[in-house]
Amino acid sequence: MSDSLKVLAIVPAFNECGNIGRTVSEIHRLAPHVDVLVINDGSADDTAQEAAQAGGMVVSLPFNLGIGAAVQTGFKYAKAHGYDIAVQIDGDGQHDASFVGQLIAPIVEGRADMVVGSRFIQKAGFQSSFSRRIGINFFVHLINILTGVKISDPTSGFRAYGKKLIALFSEYYPHDFPEPEAIVVTRQAGGRIVELPVVMRAREAGNSSIKYLKTLYYMAKVTLAILVHMIRQGKSL
Amino acid sequence: MKIHLVSLLVSLLIFGLVIDLVRRHRLTFKYAIGWLLISAGAIFLAIFDQLLFALAHFLGFELPSNFIFFAVLSMFVFLSLLLTVFLCQQNERNDVMAQKIAILEFELKELKKKA
Numbered sequence: 001m002s003d004s005l006k007v008l009a010i011v012p013a014f015n016e017c018g019n020i021g022r023t024v025s026e027i028h029r030l031a032p033h034v035d036v037l038v039i040n041d042g043s044a045d046d047t048a049q050e051a052a053q054a055g056g057m058v059v060s061l062p063f064n065l066g067i068g069a070a071v072q073t074g075f076k077y078a079k080a081h082g083y084d085i086a087v088q089i090d091g092d093g094q095h096d097a098s099f100v101g102q103l104i105a106p107i108v109e110g111r112a113d114m115v116v117g118s119r120f121i122q123k124a125g126f127q128s129s130f131s132r133r134i135g136i137n138f139f140v141h142l143i144n145i146l147t148g149v150k151i152s153d154p155t156s157g158f159r160a161y162g163k164k165l166i167a168l169f170s171e172y173y174p175h176d177f178p179e180p181e182a183i184v185v186t187r188q189a190g191g192r193i194v195e196l197p198v199v200m201r202a203r204e205a206g207n208s209s210i211k212y213l214k215t216l217y218y219m220a221k222v223t224l225a226i227l228v229h230m231i232r233q234g235k236s237l
Numbered sequence: 238m239k240i241h242l243v244s245l246l247v248s249l250l251i252f253g254l255v256i257d258l259v260r261r262h263r264l265t266f267k268y269a270i271g272w273l274l275i276s277a278g279a280i281f282l283a284i285f286d287q288l289l290f291a292l293a294h295f296l297g298f299e300l301p302s303n304f305i306f307f308a309v310l311s312m313f314v315f316l317s318l319l320l321t322v323f324l325c326q327q328n329e330r331n332d333v334m335a336q337k338i339a340i341l342e343f344e345l346k347e348l349k350k351k352a
Contacts, residue, residue: 039339059343062335073336080340175332 005084007034007104010074011056012067013091017045023093024054031087031100037077038091041070047091067157068175075161075170087160094126095158099198103160106194113191113237115160116183117198118153125199131215138219139180139226146230147187151195154180158198164237165191172235177222184226188234241286248279275312 009027013020020038027036038051042064052058059073071088078086085104089095099117106112119125120136128136139154157179161169168189174181186193255272258264264272282289293304 057343057347059339061339065332065335069332069336073339076336077340077343 005108006082007031007085007087007100008074008078008081008083009034009036009087009089009097009100010071010078011036011038011051011089011091012041012070012074013038013043013047013051014041014064014067014070015043015045016047016091017043017050019093020047020056020091021050021054023089023091023097024051024056026093027089027097027100028055030097034087034100035083037074039070039073041065041067051091066175068173068178071178072169072173072175075166075173078166079170083166084163085160086166088157090157094200094202096199096201099158099196100160102196103158103198106196107160107162111192112194113162113165114183114186114193116151116153116193116195117156117158117200118151118195119156119198119200120152121195121197122199124197126202131212135215135219139222142223142226143180143183146226147184149183149187149193151183151193153195154183156198156200158200165189168235168237174225174229176225180222181225181229184229185235188229189237191237241283245280245283248276248283252276252280271316 009031011020011023011027013023016023024036024038027034036056038048038056038058040048040051040058040060042061048058048060059077061070061073065073074088075086085107087100087103089097089100095117103115103117106115119127127133136153136155140150140152143154144150159179165186168185168191169182172185174185183193252273255264255269255276259266259269289304290301293301296304298304298307
């Protein structure tokens with residue numbers, strides 16, 4: 001790993017008191033060369049204080065903007081402060097910071113503009129619920145058909161971005177369902193996407209019939225959002 | 238004949254209300270102009286209702302009232318679409334501002350720490 005490159009960890013957090021401190025210290029411990037920027041997305045609890053105590057830089061949005069706009073705040077900061085690489089890590093402790101080095105490697109080597117951490121390549125660790133996996137699988141095929149690229153875990157929020165995408169996303173980043181949409185936007189801009197295996201931890205468990213309906217509803221909404229990108233004028237890198 | 242008077246009064250009321258809102262700075266010109274034009278048109282048609290009947294007949298509406306319902310409904314659909322566009326624009330600007338404020342606040346705090 002090249003030490004001369006500036007790397008920023010963007011950690012979106014909404015009411016993650018009890019998780020965020022651990023997440024920040026873990027990044028510091030396992031990826032010591034990475035600056036940690038927590039985007040406190042209008043949390044009602046002590047997320048900001050806990051993140052700052054753990055040594056993270058904390059940008060607090062005045063009210064809840066949602067995951068897309070929160071992560072975009074990180075891109076804007078990264079661009080303004082000359083970072084070469086941004087790594088997105090969820091604030092809930094789901095992502096294992098020991099993979100950060102591997103995730104940024106293809107960007108350091110100039111082989112990729114975006115690297116997606118996939119939990120489905122090695123099939124180790126938390127594999128998500130059955131209904132969600134059906135939904136994710138649907139998006140794998142949809143994105144493959146629309147963009148010609150096969151990403152096994154398109155909803156993964158554990159990703160790394162190079163300088164060109166930092167600049168593009170600080171101007172234009174999807175707000176609705178950012179993870180799968182960002183893949184489409186990146187492909188439209190001619191960006192190269194690489195996928196690497198990661199291990200994720202469980203966040204929640206349990207299934208109910210309502211969840212299946214919710215998954216279906218979610219799938220329909222994300223599909224529409226992705227299709228909207230196809231009729232939009234694409235941005236270029 | 239009563240309906241004639243009622244429609245004229247309602248049109249005049251809307252027109253007057255819009256002017257009053259502009260006068261009290263509750264409505265800016267940009268948003269008022271459309272309403273003024275629409276209510277002026279309504280006043281005009283309320284006075285010269287033969288024109289309305291002729292227009293309805295020309296367009297093939299069996300009843301002039303159907304024509305009015307159709308016209309008003311179309312106008313509202315168009316208006317709400319326009320308002321949604323404005324809403325999206327405002328929403329986007331709001332997000333950009335919130336992001337900017339949050340980053341500036343953080344940078345200010347860091348600067349104060351260094352000073």
